[in-house]
C-alpha cells in the first residue's frame with residue numbers, strides 16, 4: 405500500500421493498493437481531523453473480485469464444436485454463461501462448481517453447431533463486475549440454403565420421373581420387339597441364312 409504525502413497539501417489523501425487480494429476488500433475510512441466541528445469521516449467500501457474466464461475448444465468436427473470455459477478462484481461466486489455474437493445466452497451443460505475457502509471454480513461446457521464468435525461471460529452481481537473472453541469457431545457446415553434444397557429436390561424428382569418413363573418405354577419396346585419376333589421370326593431367318 406502506498407500513500408502520497410506530497411499530495412496532502414492539495415487536500416488529496418490517497419492510498420494505492422497494488423496486487424490486491426481478497427483480504428483487501430471491506431470498508432475503508434478517511435478521517436480529516438481537527439476541524440472546528442470535529443473529525444470528518446469518509447467511508448468507502450472496496451470490493452475485490454476475481455473472475456477471469458479462460459476458454460478452450462475441446463473437440464471439433466465439421467458440424468459441431470465443444471467449448472469449455474473455466475473461471476478459477478472467483479469470489480464472490482460468479483454466474484457463468486456462454487453468449488453468441490449477438491450477446492444472446494446459448495444453451496450450455498450444467499455448470500460444474502467447486503469451492504475452496506472463499507473461492508469458486510466454475511466449468512461450463514457448450515456444444516455449438518454454428519460458425520460464430522462466442523463469449524464466456526462471468527458475472528458477479530454483488531460487485532458490479534463482468535468479465536468475458538472470446539473464442540472464434542469456424543465450422544464447415546454449408547449455410548442452410550432452402551433455395552438450393554428445393555432445386556436439388558426438384559432435380560431428384562425429375563430424374564426419378566424420367567427414369568420411370570425411360571424404363572417404361574424400354575419395357576414397352578422390348579414387349580413390342582418380342583411380339584414382332586413371333587410375327588416375323590428374325591432369329592430363324594438369320595439361322596436359315598447361315
Ligand SMILES: *[C@@H]1O[C@H](CO)[C@@H](O)[C@H](O)[C@H]1NC(C)=O
Pocket residue numbers: 408411416417418
Ligand atoms: C491524488 O494523488 C494521487 C497520487 O499521486 C493521484 O493518482 C490522484 O490522481 C490524485 N487525485 C486528485 C483528485 O488529484
Ligand SMILES: *[C@@H]1O[C@H](CO)[C@@H](O)[C@H](O)[C@H]1NC(C)=O
Pocket residue numbers: 489490491
Ligand atoms: C455485446 O456486449 C458487448 C459488451 O459486453 C458490446 O461491446 C457489444 O457491442 C455487444 N454486441 C451486441 C451485438 O449487442
Ligand SMILES: *[C@@H]1O[C@H](CO)[C@@H](O)[C@H](O)[C@H]1NC(C)=O
Pocket residue numbers: 463468470515516517
Ligand atoms: C454435439 O451436438 C451434435 C449434434 O447436436 C452431436 O452429434 C454431437 O455428438 C455433440 N457432441 C458432443 C461432444 O456432445
